[in-house]
Amino acid sequence: MSDSDKQTEEKIFDAATEVFTEKGLDGARMQDIADQAGINKSLLHYYYRTKDRLFNAVFEKIAANMFSKFAPVFDENLSLEDKIRFFYREHISFLQRNPRLPAFLLNEINRNPERLRKIIATLDIEKFWDMLCAQNGKELEEYNITREKIPQIMTTIAAISVFPFAARGIFESLFKKIGIDFDTYLEERKEFAADFVIKAIKSKV
Amino acid sequence: MSDSDKQTEEKIFDAATEVFTEKGLDGARMQDIADQAGINKSLLHYYYRTKDRLFNAVFEKIAANMFSKFAPVFDENLSLEDKIRFFYREHISFLQRNPRLPAFLLNEINRNPERLRKIIATLDIEKFWDMLCAQNGKELEEYNITREKIPQIMTTIAAISVFPFAARGIFESLFKKIGIDFDTYLEERKEFAADFVIKAIKSKV
DNA sequence: GTCTATAGAAGGATAGAC
DNA sequence: GTCTATCCTTCTATAGAC
Structure with missing residues (x-):
């Protein structure tokens, strides 16, 4: 499955996993995760409401x-x-x-x-x-x-x-x-x- | 030696040690360290210039x-x-x-x-x-x-x-x-x- | 040396167009 | 669903009075 085939929520989750495991909760930036997922920052909030919820999922x-x-x-x-x-x-x-x-x-x-x-x-x-x-x-x-x-x-x-x-x-x-x-x-x-x-x-x- | 006898720089260093070891570099706040040391936030900069220098010392x-x-x-x-x-x-x-x-x-x-x-x-x-x-x-x-x-x-x-x-x-x-x-x-x-x-x-x- | 006040930047979150 | 624009808070850092 190529990146473009992945559903957005999954792309966000994978990107968040990468960024959080590397930088930790405090060190990770929502912008980093958006960049890694290749989408806009506000989409993170659309799918996961807050940074903390996204972190918890990961x-x-x-x-x-x-x-x-x-x-x-x-x-x-x-x-x-x-x-x-x-x-x-x-x-x-x-x-x-x-x-x-x-x-x-x-x-x-x-x-x-x-x-x-x-x-x-x-x-x-x-x-x-x-x-x-x-x-x-x-x-x-x-x-x-x-x-x-x-x-x-x-x-x-x-x-x-x-x-x-x-x-x-x-x-x-x-x-x-x-x-x-x-x-x-x-x-x-x-x-x-x-x-x-x-x-x-x-x-x- | 009581807290009030300690020189300011030492109080800052000890407070920073406490806060950094508990919250990490990213999680620590200069305000937390100032509170812990019982001094003003800007004194931290007077003695250590930046957060990163203070962290490095610790x-x-x-x-x-x-x-x-x-x-x-x-x-x-x-x-x-x-x-x-x-x-x-x-x-x-x-x-x-x-x-x-x-x-x-x-x-x-x-x-x-x-x-x-x-x-x-x-x-x-x-x-x-x-x-x-x-x-x-x-x-x-x-x-x-x-x-x-x-x-x-x-x-x-x-x-x-x-x-x-x-x-x-x-x-x-x-x-x-x-x-x-x-x-x-x-x-x-x-x-x-x-x-x-x-x-x-x-x-x- | 120590304080108050505030500048300046960054980051999380939201509104609203499409 | 996705984007742009922006608000609002938080934080580091500095200016300036005492």
């Missing part, structure tokens, strides 16, 4: 997508080890295609945590949590994973794949000084991350 | 502080294991006292990576890197750490302590749904993080 789409996309991995019929390997391959690949999303979401949620409530309300966190804990009886027991350590482990797993993208600006600058390529680092990270986590949870030491 | 102070504060840990006369334990205790405690710094720095650096260049230029990254690698001959060899894995390991170590603060808004919302207290999580993380990393790098599996 934010909710991205956030819901992000949160619902990877939770199912942990419900697959795989060994815990394979789940972890599968997760990092898929998750880091997804972030390579959408490198701005982590920084965008983290920043806007910190700035206005209320926005996240709606999305969280639509997700069944308790069910996901119960599902995770249910694995305790099956597989987690053979590792040294107790129920109360699951939040520490889950947030660590997420940190290892998400943080390099959130800190991309820092990493790229530092890597350049010691002759490391950021893209190569990311490719290697898919396997390193899985190895690292599996070794940590397997170790009895 | 940013450079914070960034330089952040980067130089913890690198020396890895040059201490401790075993690698003790260095890791010491680092997480100190680093997470520091972030508990300054919880907004990670999100602030990550966001502003991504938005304008050029700002970081000046700070990085003043740090001797190559020397820090050589120092890290020098440990290869001493201690790292007995673990399965090769020179080319050091960037993966160092970024992972950082991710584990920094990410919970960068993602604080998300974590707090999710934790609330399953009855976990964020502050308790952070306290437990000091030890969990060290254990996790040490187990991962010690494991021969």
Whole structure:
């Protein structure tokens, strides 16, 4: 579908996604979005009333997508080890295609945590949590994973794949000084991350 | 020293630090900073000329502080294991006292990576890197750490302590749904993080 | 050095023609 | 539905009195 075939509302939404994820809510200008969409500024208001409504539409789409996309991995019929390997391959690949999303979401949620409530309300966190804990009886027991350590482990797993993208600006600058390529680092990270986590949870030491 | 004893320039700087770290460059208003400092708006311009110069002063102070504060840990006369334990205790405690710094720095650096260049230029990254690698001959060899894995390991170590603060808004919302207290999580993380990393790098599996 | 007042620019939003 | 023109508010920055 070429740009000219797209309906106006969709063109606006796509342009807004691009501009908001790059500049944030405060930094984005309605004029930037109109230019990006190739339409007039007042059309933004015709379709979305206010800047805030337009932002919310973009934010909710991205956030819901992000949160619902990877939770199912942990419900697959795989060994815990394979789940972890599968997760990092898929998750880091997804972030390579959408490198701005982590920084965008983290920043806007910190700035206005209320926005996240709606999305969280639509997700069944308790069910996901119960599902995770249910694995305790099956597989987690053979590792040294107790129920109360699951939040520490889950947030660590997420940190290892998400943080390099959130800190991309820092990493790229530092890597350049010691002759490391950021893209190569990311490719290697898919396997390193899985190895690292599996070794940590397997170790009895 | 009470507020009224502080010199005006210092009051402005402190107020700007507070407002910028909370709202970011784009979101911060000169009026907010003046109010916070308890002075008139035009005094900001008298001391710092423009909003951008004021922001740069704040940013450079914070960034330089952040980067130089913890690198020396890895040059201490401790075993690698003790260095890791010491680092997480100190680093997470520091972030508990300054919880907004990670999100602030990550966001502003991504938005304008050029700002970081000046700070990085003043740090001797190559020397820090050589120092890290020098440990290869001493201690790292007995673990399965090769020179080319050091960037993966160092970024992972950082991710584990920094990410919970960068993602604080998300974590707090999710934790609330399953009855976990964020502050308790952070306290437990000091030890969990060290254990996790040490187990991962010690494991021969 | 500190204030009041205001200039000057930018951005969000709307009215109204087509 | 889409455009032009413009209003109105907000914000940075400066001029000038004290």
